[in-house]
Amino acid sequence: MNTNTHSPASDDFVKMVEVGPRDGLQDEPRLVQLKIKLDLIQRLVESGLKVVEATSFVSPKWIPQLADADELFPLLEQRDDVSYPVLVPNVRGLERALSVNVKAIAVFTAASEAFNQRNINCSIDDSLARIEAVMGMAREHGLWVRGYISCVLGCPYQKDVPVSEVVRVARRLHEIGCDEISLGDTIGVGTPAKARAMIKAVASEVPIARLGAHFHDTYGQAMANLLTCLEEGVRVIDASVAGLGGCPYAKGATGNVATEDVVYMLHGLGLNTGIDLEKLALVGQHISDLLDRRNQSRAGSAIVKARMS
Numbered sequence: 426m427n428t429n430t431h432s433p434a435s436d437d438f439v440k441m442v443e444v445g446p447r448d449g450l451q452d453e454p455r456l457v458q459l460k461i462k463l464d465l466i467q468r469l470v471e472s473g474l475k476v477v478e479a480t481s482f483v484s485p486k487w488i489p490q491l492a493d494a495d496e497l498f499p500l501l502e503q504r505d506d507v508s509y510p511v512l513v514p515n516v517r518g519l520e521r522a523l524s525v526n527v528k529a530i531a532v533f534t535a536a537s538e539a540f541n542q543r544n545i546n547c548s549i550d551d552s553l554a555r556i557e558a559v560m561g562m563a564r565e566h567g568l569w570v571r572g573y574i575s576c577v578l579g580c581p582y583q584k585d586v587p588v589s590e591v592v593r594v595a596r597r598l599h600e601i602g603c604d605e606i607s608l609g610d611t612i613g614v615g616t617p618a619k620a621r622a623m624i625k626a627v628a629s630e631v632p633i634a635r636l637g638a639h640f641h642d643t644y645g646q647a648m649a650n651l652l653t654c655l656e657e658g659v660r661v662i663d664a665s666v667a668g669l670g671g672c673p674y675a676k677g678a679t680g681n682v683a684t685e686d687v688v689y690m691l692h693g694l695g696l697n698t699g700i701d702l703e704k705l706a707l708v709g710q711h712i713s714d715l716l717d718r719r720n721q722s723r724a725g726s727a728i729v730k731a732r733m734s
């Protein structure tokens with residue numbers, strides 16, 4: 426098994442998973458040039474991020490924004506200390522990923538039937554069967570595998586999502602062999618007590634060290650929700666530089682919580698990330714300017730402003 430996964434080594438280290446180039450750019454209204462994507466990923470790595478989700482090998486008909494995955498991946502600077510997981514929805518996606526020597530993948534499903542149908546056109550159980558097929562092949566090739574669960578705190582279509590369903594899907598992903606399971610508040614509707622209850626319930630079935638929090642910030646609750654997860658022992662956090670993105674199959678959902686804001690909070694709590702926050706803030710401003718969008722990171726904007734004054 427590939428061990429280059431950058432697992433949290435100690436209780437005061439938080440593994441940040443940068444998802445901006447994938448989750449962020451998949452929802453950009455305009456197609457972003459390949460060279461801008463490559464430059465963004467390089468700058469993120471130079472700011473100290475060790476895990477940067479680079480792109481998706483999904484159907485280009487579904488996500489045209491990431492249709493250049495096959496071209497992009499071989500152009501990334503390969504380093505022993507950095508991993509670039511990619512999203513893979515099915516065996517076809519895995520074959521594409523293997524042909525460019527990907528080492529880490531992310532499979533994805535949801536705790537909401539309605540969302541899963543719209544996102545990947547199948548039921549939860551069918552997607553788990555697809556994931557098993559992908560996992561079998563991934564293991565043969567020594568890949569590291571993350572499993573995502575969307576809608577863990579609510580769904581844009583069916584609204585309430587029972588915690589028991591989140592636990593069931595997490596248990597299955599764990600049994601199938603996912604190295605890490607990322608719990609997605611896809612539309613950012615969760616609040617701290619719900620987030621805590623959800624994490625506690627999932628952690629009763631899957632070791633907490635394998636769980637990650639992936640919170641979008643639509644209702645401004647992501648930081649508070651993350652704090653409760655940290656208190657429960659979560660040490661893997663997904664975030665997106667400058668708060669890029671959303672989800673094309675969750676209308677109205679905004680981007681992930683901004684990486685700069687999370688890192689600012691973590692460093693303030695005395696937790697380590699290995700990230701140079703000032704450098705990261707400049708990356709966030711740079712990509713926001715290039716894409717002509719407002720920098721969604723409060724900490725990032727403040728750091729950039731302070732440098733200019």
Ligand code: HMG
Nearest residue numbers: 482483484487514517518544545546573575576609611672
């Ligand atoms: P489908 O239409 O049901 O499947 O899509 P299909 O097998 O009938 O394929 C349709 C066409 O796509 C065919 O081409 C296939 O060959 C092709 P045609 O014959 O029409 O020319 N195809 C592919 N092409 C390239 N790569 C592939 C691939 N697979 C099929 N891998 C499918 C099913 C899963 C493919 C589709 O629904 C899909 O790609 N969905 C991806 C949606 C997506 O990427 N959503 C965003 C990511 S998830 C997310 O953001 C949530 C997360 O951030 C966590 C959170 O916040 O909650 C992770």
Ligand code: MG
Nearest residue numbers: 448609611672
């Ligand atoms: Mg997401």
